[in-house]
Amino acid sequence: MRMDKKIRMKARKVEFFYGTTQILHGIDLDIFENNVTAIIGPSGCGKSTFIRLLNRMHELVPSARLKGEITLDGKSITSADVDPVEIRRKVGMVFQKPNPFPKSIFENVAYGLEVNGVKDRHFIEDRVVSSLKKAALWQEVEKRLHDSALSLSGGQQQRLCIARCLAIEPEVILFDEPCASLDPISTHKVEELILELKKDYTIVIVTHNMQQAARVSDHTGFFYMGKLVEFGRTEDMFTRPREKRTEDYITGRFG
Amino acid sequence: MKIKVKRIKEILGFGVLHVCMLCVLMILAVIVYDIVSKGSGVISWDFLTKPPVDGMTKGGIFPAILGTFFVTLMTAVLAVPLGMGCAIYLNEYARDDGLTRFIRLSIRNLSGVPSIVFGLFGVALFVDACHFGTSILSAGATLGLMTLPLTITASEEALKTVPRSYREGALALGATKWQAIRYNVLPLAIPGILTGMILGLSRAAGETAPILFTGAAFFLPDVPNSILSQFMALPYHLYIMSTQHHNIALVRPIAYGTALVLIVLVFLMNLVAVIIRYRLRKKGNAHG
Ligand SMILES: Nc1ncnc2c1ncn2[C@@H]1O[C@H](COP(=O)(O)OP(=O)(O)OP(=O)(O)O)[C@@H](O)[C@H]1O
Ligand SMILES: [Mg+2]
Numbered sequence: 001m002r003m004d005k006k007i008r009m010k011a012r013k014v015e016f017f018y019g020t021t022q023i024l025h026g027i028d029l030d031i032f033e034n035n036v037t038a039i040i041g042p043s044g045c046g047k048s049t050f051i052r053l054l055n056r057m058h059e060l061v062p063s064a065r066l067k068g069e070i071t072l073d074g075k076s077i078t079s080a081d082v083d084p085v086e087i088r089r090k091v092g093m094v095f096q097k098p099n100p101f102p103k104s105i106f107e108n109v110a111y112g113l114e115v116n117g118v119k120d121r122h123f124i125e126d127r128v129v130s131s132l133k134k135a136a137l138w139q140e141v142e143k144r145l146h147d148s149a150l151s152l153s154g155g156q157q158q159r160l161c162i163a164r165c166l167a168i169e170p171e172v173i174l175f176d177e178p179c180a181s182l183d184p185i186s187t188h189k190v191e192e193l194i195l196e197l198k199k200d201y202t203i204v205i206v207t208h209n210m211q212q213a214a215r216v217s218d219h220t221g222f223f224y225m226g227k228l229v230e231f232g233r234t235e236d237m238f239t240r241p242r243e244k245r246t247e248d249y250i251t252g253r254f255g
Numbered sequence: 256m257k258i259k260v261k262r263i264k265e266i267l268g269f270g271v272l273h274v275c276m277l278c279v280l281m282i283l284a285v286i287v288y289d290i291v292s293k294g295s296g297v298i299s300w301d302f303l304t305k306p307p308v309d310g311m312t313k314g315g316i317f318p319a320i321l322g323t324f325f326v327t328l329m330t331a332v333l334a335v336p337l338g339m340g341c342a343i344y345l346n347e348y349a350r351d352d353g354l355t356r357f358i359r360l361s362i363r364n365l366s367g368v369p370s371i372v373f374g375l376f377g378v379a380l381f382v383d384a385c386h387f388g389t390s391i392l393s394a395g396a397t398l399g400l401m402t403l404p405l406t407i408t409a410s411e412e413a414l415k416t417v418p419r420s421y422r423e424g425a426l427a428l429g430a431t432k433w434q435a436i437r438y439n440v441l442p443l444a445i446p447g448i449l450t451g452m453i454l455g456l457s458r459a460a461g462e463t464a465p466i467l468f469t470g471a472a473f474f475l476p477d478v479p480n481s482i483l484s485q486f487m488a489l490p491y492h493l494y495i496m497s498t499q500h501h502n503i504a505l506v507r508p509i510a511y512g513t514a515l516v517l518i519v520l521v522f523l524m525n526l527v528a529v530i531i532r533y534r535l536r537k538k539g540n541a542h543g
Binding site for chain 2: 055057085088089092095099101102112115165168
């Protein structure tokens, strides 16, 4: 049996509200270093809501209210004196719909460095190239770095968003249904990429695709109606789930 | 059979819409034709570059053109930053609570306030309380206030058209809120904002009531030499030439010439707005 790795992020007794509506109920969850943690569950159960807490993106909604604690390397990320900008540098995010900026491919990848105060052009150029390589996009775009990012295909755009996220060297990367708008070939590429990235990064991925969760993840959390029903090793979850509801959902027998 | 009825209804419907459109076009054409035909006779290089002479029965309207230009510039200097600032604050920073909604409502209602009321307000605030006197500054500030509702609302609409995903994308990369606004939101919103601003300014350029008591002069032989000078302005000059002059019939052509110049000026500004929007949009689609 393989040893469990170090815990990078922890959620403890997390309760989350939009206004007076409670969305998440008492979530306790650990995210292990250099692991892929999959979050699964039916639509509307709070998966996106949960991972957006992990880099404080929930604060964009004025009515959002959070109780409980979320930590990164043992330090709270949610207390008022922590700057969300700092957290987002360490915990990157790739969204469901590819959202490249209407700028050139190069500028998209350089963006994170520039807003974080990097001025050295050589450094930026090197980092853009290495990020595009890591995101398995380099060969397709090396001749057209200064074309608009919007001229790329959907799958390429999503890999560009991944490259853009890698450029600021986060430690944890959150993926919210990264393949939802992609064709099978692009999906396959992104999955391979995620497996490659987990050597260097800690990854959380929300997915509706059970095969995808089984293929890429080491741990899986099953959310249902704002509660974390079951959390464990992916192989255990998919072969012998402890909860009936997990089994029903995984096998597609869900009411 | 049914299909035929539908088809006839559609043709009728389109017909009515066509007629409406033609009516509007015709009214516009008649106005333009009237002013151009009666005004173009007096237009000459001298008319555009010389001051009025002989009790304003002869000569040109140069001081009025220049005055309108200066006061519009003053309006722009004051209203553009203020309007943009307010819009950015309201749309990006302010919480969507009762107070913000009240502020928005007030701004919208402000646009319904008659311009003569703004004029009176300008006298009280800028001319008297601020001791700016009757001047380009006072008149520009008054016009600026008057255009604020329009410019704020137009800017807010422009900001709203920027998709949320761009803001999220920027923030998720460690950008501060201001950086996201500066680098992601504004570049996309600027064409819309500028268009709103220029439309607001072109409306200000044609207003008489707000400048009536705040700085416009009946007749000045010299061009203004500071922002505290009084000035002549096209719309006010037009008003004088058509109602206040001692020999209205004699100066009628000059009034029409003034109207023509004013209209051309306003059209040009609107044209500039369209061009700016077109060029920035093209650029935005290409890279930024
Ligand atoms: N901005 C918001 N304001 C109020 N309620 C919201 C907001 N965003 C989401 N919700 C509610 O929170 C609940 C959880 O939404 P969430 O987006 O986290 O679901 P999800 O599990 O990601 O679903 P999906 O698989 O469809 O993406 C839903 O009931 C949704 O209606
Ligand atoms: Mg979701």
